[in-house]
Amino acid sequence: MFSKTLKSLRVQQKKTQQDVADFLGITRQGYAKYENDLGEPDNSTLTKLADYFEVSTDYLLGRTNTPAMTSQEQDEADFQAFATNPELSVFYKELPKSDEEAVDRLRKIWEIIKHEKN
Structure with missing residues (x-):
């Protein structure tokens, strides 16, 4: 099932095997x-494939016939990526211990950063 789904997605998006392999950083x-x-990807590669093809x-x-993640699944995936990233997890671990003033300053800094991007 996995192999057929993978090939179908690649063909639908008019990508070559080399295109996908290059994205994954592996050989064709x-x-x-x-x-x-003839093989199965590890969890990290499976996640990269899902991101590449924009499916769950x-x-x-x-496990489902619905290609897109629900908003709840997307939120959970985003949180997992945040919580398991060593550079970002410090915020997840330390923020609840911070006083309200520090949290408020962080919110203001984040708003400035978001506006600078736009």
């Missing part, structure tokens, strides 16, 4: 193993 032959059901990992694995 390594990627072809996934499509030919559950869709890739055949």
